[in-house]
Every structure is written in structure tokens, then in C-alpha cells.
Amino acid sequence: MNWALGLDLGTSSAKAVVTDTGGRVLSQASAGYAVTSAMAGYAESEPAHWWSAVTACAREAVAAARHAAGAWPSAIGLSGQMHGLVLASADGRALRPALLWADSRATGALRGYRRLDPGALARLANPLAPGMTGPLLMWVAENEPRTYTEARWALQPKDWLRARLTGEVHAEPSDASASLLYDVMGDRWDLEVVSALGLDAGLLAPLLPSAGAPAGHLTAEAGAELGLPAGIPVAAGAADTAAAALGSGIGLGDVQLTVGTGAQVIRPLAAPVSRADAGVNLYRSAAPDGWYHMGATVSAGLSLNWVREVMNASWAELYASADHPGRAHDPIFVPHLSGERTPYCDPALRGSWTALSLADDRATLLRCALEGTAFAIRDALDALLADHRPPRLRLAGGGTLAAGWRQLLADVLGLPLYAVDVPAASGRGAALLGAHAAGLLSFDDIAGPLAPPTRLVAEPDPAMAACHAERHARFRRVVAALRGAA
Numbered sequence: 001m002n003w004a005l006g007l008d009l010g011t012s013s014a015k016a017v018v019t020d021t022g023g024r025v026l027s028q029a030s031a032g033y034a035v036t037s038a039m040a041g042y043a044e045s046e047p048a049h050w051w052s053a054v055t056a057c058a059r060e061a062v063a064a065a066r067h068a069a070g071a072w073p074s075a076i077g078l079s080g081q082m083h084g085l086v087l088a089s090a091d092g093r094a095l096r097p098a099l100l101w102a103d104s105r106a107t108g109a110l111r112g113y114r115r116l117d118p119g120a121l122a123r124l125a126n127p128l129a130p131g132m133t134g135p136l137l138m139w140v141a142e143n144e145p146r147t148y149t150e151a152r153w154a155l156q157p158k159d160w161l162r163a164r165l166t167g168e169v170h171a172e173p174s175d176a177s178a179s180l181l182y183d184v185m186g187d188r189w190d191l192e193v194v195s196a197l198g199l200d201a202g203l204l205a206p207l208l209p210s211a212g213a214p215a216g217h218l219t220a221e222a223g224a225e226l227g228l229p230a231g232i233p234v235a236a237g238a239a240d241t242a243a244a245a246l247g248s249g250i251g252l253g254d255v256q257l258t259v260g261t262g263a264q265v266i267r268p269l270a271a272p273v274s275r276a277d278a279g280v281n282l283y284r285s286a287a288p289d290g291w292y293h294m295g296a297t298v299s300a301g302l303s304l305n306w307v308r309e310v311m312n313a314s315w316a317e318l319y320a321s322a323d324h325p326g327r328a329h330d331p332i333f334v335p336h337l338s339g340e341r342t343p344y345c346d347p348a349l350r351g352s353w354t355a356l357s358l359a360d361d362r363a364t365l366l367r368c369a370l371e372g373t374a375f376a377i378r379d380a381l382d383a384l385l386a387d388h389r390p391p392r393l394r395l396a397g398g399g400t401l402a403a404g405w406r407q408l409l410a411d412v413l414g415l416p417l418y419a420v421d422v423p424a425a426s427g428r429g430a431a432l433l434g435a436h437a438a439g440l441l442s443f444d445d446i447a448g449p450l451a452p453p454t455r456l457v458a459e460p461d462p463a464m465a466a467c468h469a470e471r472h473a474r475f476r477r478v479v480a481a482l483r484g485a486a
Helices: 047-069 105-114 118-124 133-143 145-150 157-166 191-196 220-226 240-248 301-310 315-323 362-384 403-413 425-437 443-447 462-485
Strands: 003-009 013-020 025-032 075-080 086-088 153-155 214-217 233-235 256-259 263-269 281-284 291-297 332-334 352-354 393-396 417-420 454-458
Touching: 003 047, 003 157, 003 240, 003 425, 013 047, 013 425, 025 047, 047 157, 047 220, 075 157, 075 240, 075 425, 086 145, 086 157, 105 133, 118 191, 133 145, 153 157, 157 214, 157 220, 157 233, 233 425, 240 256, 240 263, 240 281, 240 291, 240 393, 240 425, 256 362, 256 403, 263 362, 291 362, 301 315, 301 362, 315 362, 315 403, 332 362, 332 462, 352 462, 362 403, 362 462, 393 403, 403 417, 403 454, 403 462, 425 443
Parallel strands: 003 075, 075 233, 256 393, 393 417
Antiparallel strands: 003 013, 013 025, 086 153, 214 233, 256 263, 263 291, 281 291, 332 352, 417 454
């Protein structure tokens, strides 16, 4: 029996997902790690902690699969958090903690981007955000010149992981197109932009043609740590949003919301069209010739976890608060603790609880945190769907399992939600990419027959529409006031 191992390097945890060549998930495991913030606007992780988590969950998932299938994996595929930066030596050793997509310290570097000529900005085809690879690399060059000079490679997270697995250094389009160093329409590194920004193009890894391309084989050293034999083929892998789209079977005409540490709303495209002026991203998909639009908020699980920790609440308690009826006069929570992307593209934006009163208790504040997060997702959704309102919204991600939270999302977004029946879409997509790279599957096999089913999990309550519309309008006014005060 042939099966593949998908390794998904998320923002706060790694997941290992094993699938057979029919796309059926055989086993999965996860292990967490910390996101640290030494100063306001900072977000970092230690790549060494990523590797420890990957080895732990891979061993667990593979052991379970081998117990059932009695064989080693035929392939390995990857998925990873987008935009971040790992500065690595020639032998792949990380020279400093990784800078993550939620990091806004490189806001000043965006001035260099704004000085680019209009043609160069058009080639980037994306709104400017400080947590992307290019601005983060500029920050290191200016503020940590010794590290910058010592670095041989500037890698995105899953590309660093692949180098650790194979000993080979590569990049691929789905992640590279989200770096602000990429000619998105031309589908290549934009060396003119790199030079204009004063960066060293030699730090950029050679591009493989697609996420499903073969990218080397598992080394004996990495295999020993993972508990796997050497020589297993490894795929290039994809950005986590692109891998989740592949793993959940999204197609043209679909719109999908994924909620995790951040939240993304995506729509596949037949051809690339830039909507950077609306704060909407344009990236390459995991397919050899695919594209998608994305509206993104940094303010989902990242902000909810902050609320949970400062209020000493469990995740179960937080999600249970959605079952309490809301009131028109409840406080408004703005979750933009680390700035915001779609539609504001404002790294300086910050959060708030507004209109607190003595009548508000702990459960009220927890529910308002969920509601405010839903409003932030609604803002990204509205920007993405300015020219198209679908009849339904597909729902994926580990942050969308609670029934009350799903209902609150449906009420705020005004669309019925259909959950994708796959437990780990990004990891499943990664495993399928591995199977493709090993010659076990074609993309036609993945896109059609292996698409998982969906099921209706929440419909908007018409009685709630007027209340949510009024409170969302209040939310937008508070956000405008916060931006004006910055």
C-alpha cells in the first residue's frame, strides 16, 4: 500500500498527516511551539522548536499508519505558514529566530517599496505588508547587519524545513509569490525590485516550477531523527493556504474561509488579476498553473488566544460564550492587536474593547471577542467579494469546530457555511503534493475525484441580520477612530 506523509508547519504548531493515494486520512498528530513577542509588533519563533515539533508529530503519525498499513511512506510533502523569514547559513542553520507573518516591525521598510516605480509595484501585484519576506529582510539588513552578512539563504518557513529534510535549498511559486520579492505576473523572482530595495539577490533560493515538483530525498540524518528510512522523495510543498485549498478540493466558483491563527478567505482564479488597491492578495496556487485571490486577517486565533490568556479562560469556555445571546449595547471588540491586512493594510492599527459598562461580565467580553473577530473576517470577505457574492461559503481550519462559533460566523457573514469534511486540509494537501512528486497521483486525480465532501453546518438567522448589521457599522466606526488616533 502506497501512502504519503504531509508535514504542515503552522504558526503555533506542526501537524503530520498521513493519507493514502485515494486522499483518505489514515492518521495525524500535532505538536505545538511558542510564538514570542519581545516588543509590541514583534512575532518570532525558534526554528529549532519547529524541528522538534515536526519530529515528534511525524513519529506519532507514522507509527499509527505503519501499524495499519505495515509500510513506510512512499513520499513526503510540505505545507507551511506564509510570508515569514528564516536567515540561514550555508549548512541550513538558522542564524536568529524566524520572523513571522504577524510581525510588524518592518513597517518603515515599506517606504522603500513606495519609492519603487509604478511598473515595479504592478509586477508585485499585492498590497504592501510589513510581515512579508521582503520587508522583513530589509529590516534585518538595516538593524542586524552582521546577521544579514553572515546569511547564505533567506528562506520562507517551509523551505527551511525542506532544506533540513533533504539538504537541498529551493523555493517554489506559491510561497515566493507571497514574499513581495516576486514578479507575480511573470512568475519569477523580481531581481529588479530586489536590487532597487538594496537587497542581495544571492540570498534567494532557486525556484522549482511548482509546489508538486520533486525537491530531493530524505537524508539519512533527517530520517534518523524522524524515524524514517533515507531516500524517501520529498515534494517542493506549498504555502499553507494553497495547500489547504488543494487538500479541501476547492474549485473555480468556490469561496473558502479558513480560520486558524489568522483567517483567510480565498477564491480560485482562471487567470491572474491584481486587486492590490482593495487590499486583496494575488498568489500562485499549489497547482502548476493556478492562481487565487485572498483576503487575509491577522486577527483570528492569534487575538482570541490573547483574550483567552489574559482572561484566564479555556478554549472551551471562549467558544461556549458564543451560545449566550448578544445584546445591542454590548461592548465592541476590535481584534487588530498586531495591525491588520485586508482591507486596511495598516500595520499600526491596534485593538480595543469599546463602550464597557458595569453590566458587562466575563462571558460578555469573551463573546464580544468572538464577534469582533467575525467582524474582521467580514471586512476581508467584503473586500474579496466586491464583485461576486456566492450562494455559500466553504469553511475549513481547526478554529471553526464549535457549533456556536460557526453560527455566529454565519450570522455575521450572512452566508450559509459548509464545512469541508477533512480534518487537516493543509496537511492533506501537503501529503497529496508528496504523492504527486513521487509519481503516484496526477493533479487531475487530486482536483476531482479526491475532493472531500462538504456539509451544511450553519445558516444565517434572519432575525439576527439587523442587529449584526448595526453592530458591524459600529465596529467600522471604532476602527476608523483607532486609525485616526494612531
